[in-house]
Amino acid sequence: MNSASATLEPFNPFSEALHSDPYAVYASYRSRDPVHRGLASAPGYPESWYIFTYEHVLEILKEERISNERQAISSGQMTPSQLLFYEALSHWLLFRDPPVHSRHRRLLSSAFSARNFAGWKTEIEEISTRRVQAMIGSTQADITHDCFRVVPLEVIAKILGLDILDIDTMLEFTDSFARALDFRTDPSVFDRAAKNIKALDALLIPQIESRRTQAREDLLSRLVEANQEAQFSDRELVYVVMLILTAGYETTINQMGNGFIALMHDRPQWELLCRNEVKMNNAVHELIRFDPALQVMSRSVLEDVKIGGKLIRAGDDLNLMFGSANRDPSMFEQPEKLDLARANANRNLTFGHGLHFCIGAQLARMETVAVLEALIEQCPRIRLDESRPVRWKNHISLRGPQSLPVVV
Template sequence: MTSLAVSDAATLALRPARTAARWAVRHGLPAAYLSRSARRGDLVGRLMRDRAVREEPYALYEQLRAGGPLTPSGLGWVTTSHAVAHEVLRSDRFGVGFDRSGAPRPIRWALEFGDDAGAAGVAEPPSMLVVDPPEHTRFRRLVSRAFTPRATAASEPAIQATADRLLDDLGRSRAGTVDLVDAFAAQLPVLVIADLLGVPTERRQDFLRWGAAAAATLDPGLPLRRYLAADRALRAMHGFLDEHFARLRAEPGEDLVSTLVTLPAGEALTDRELHATVMLLLGAGFETTVNLLGNAVVLLDAHRDQWEALAADPAGWDGAVEEVLRFDSPVQLTGRTARADVELAGRRVRAGNRVTLLLGAANRDPEVFPDPGRFDVTRPNAREHLAFSGGIHYCLGAGLARLEAVVALRTLTERYPRLRVAGRPERRDLQTLRGFESLPVALG
């Protein structure tokens, strides 16, 4: 046996212990802590631990808002304020990294021991989502070329053709009702991002399955069973990426990943950086837009007059998409860590403290959006929402997501003007992402 094989065998033998350590420190302990906070009446604890509250969080957001723009909670500081979230996102006194230096030794040990590149998710370094400059700048610069307004606009004909094809297939379905998430809202984003990343579209059902399991790793406090499913999905995804990179190194195409795997020596990404970057693009590319599309259809179905007005004047779709992003944001929260002691909203936030930004609540802040609980596709300032975050981590795919949503919703409305929700839509059991697991519709 070579020394490499010995270390591989040791890695494999240690895997269950590592996985258990990762789960315990990232999910088991936070779950216990949040549940205890919830029992003591902590509102954020309830938001995180109570599925019914999570499914309909807006009343709880208002209770939190009544406590002031920045309040202490079981998750550290939390804000529902648009102004405070906006300030934190744009401030270089806050970063995305967690400060582990102050954590108790056993926790630091478990984090280090549990570290496993083969099961890393999109919310773990070196994913650009959770690293600060200068690494963040380096990663973002390498990929942003594929997301310029010009590159995005150039993909419109392909997005339109994909939407048309999926809606043709939908029309051939003989069932009385179809699941619009499964048949359309989930398929379009995965096909679009697969194309951009040169990924074979035949594998899209695999991505959807893996993505659905792995999306939960964005949430704190996952039960062990769901964590293990996510762990398996992430390992399968990394395995697929290894094959994909090898294929593109041998035969590069015109896509973004081909560029990334063939960078000159001085710029090249390490294997772990490459995995983190492509995994994020792939996951962010389809795990979020599906939620925007599902949320849009449910809201428009409940506000039929507004849907009919959009059918009559499709120029309104851009504004309608902004209002859906504001009113029922597909990413409900994010967080930042203070890099030094900071004054924020009249409070002293200590270096290393975490501030949770409830984007879904900031987007209903009455200081910015009059009558925020009213869904109005003609709202003049809907675009001021923070659904795509802000500052240096502002969503790289925002333009692409907007375009996909406008094309998808406009085409769906043209093709099936009498489409109706025909049954109870099921929410996904997630905290950070907000969307539907299934959405039964009758095509009319």
């Protein structure tokens, strides 16, 4: 340990201090020990590495000796519920390396095409406008509950063509999967997720079979059609839909909430947006940089590698601190300041980079733009309700408000 890091406590990803405002903590490690060995972030590891600077996070995202696949827990240590959950995760492209990753990405790329995104734009705008309008006049409005949590789910259900899924059912699915993804050790978390995987499987298999005989104009039909070449099993397609539901919902609801809080805390920036004095797309990039929903992503080390002059051994657990990298002053001038006109806001690393850049990033940005435009049009004077405090979710990797009371 060098002298700069000698007085630092080992980084603790479970610390309560990270829930409401992690950025002061990140700044300390970023400046004093940017490639840091701290407390274990997941079962099966004695310790974990945490990477805090933009330069090193980007370096690792390009590094072939570092894997997206978690390797610490052997099947012999898992409960049946954990086995089922990690079996599902093994079919999520964000947790796979080539060539398996390439096979999954080809399937999803054909469905998430530019033409399909363009076709979804009007429906996303209509859903967003309707949900914002429904809040107007409420004396107990909670924008997370009334708008941010509902818009992504309605959008996903609509584009997948799954009108059989109601909002409460989708919320139960996505919440249980996200909590299990947070690498908690409580067995009940995995039991709940496994129960919902089985329920989702029972719902989707008949829908997949139906699309084979009678295709519709929806994303599920496009996945089934594209699968004629990829030749996934029906259960693998269920796991692909599970990924779309979870990643498409959890990151978007949290990003909307974080961005909204940032704008309400910096009213001049909100007013610039309302007066159309900054470009909306750039503003969304800056909101994603400033307070990202995805704070950390784990990797496994395949071969010994040096990062920032430190030797990281094969088999070590490594965590990319996106929230810290996006506040690195070596990349972003005055990173603690929200600047909707920031010239390099789109250089944020929230959605990854290169091979593993998030395939749904454009959809998440489209939804955020649509909600912000609806808020500006319908209720530009909206503000946080200071009589009812914001409550933050108790997640490690995902950051976002559980409750966000507003005055409309």
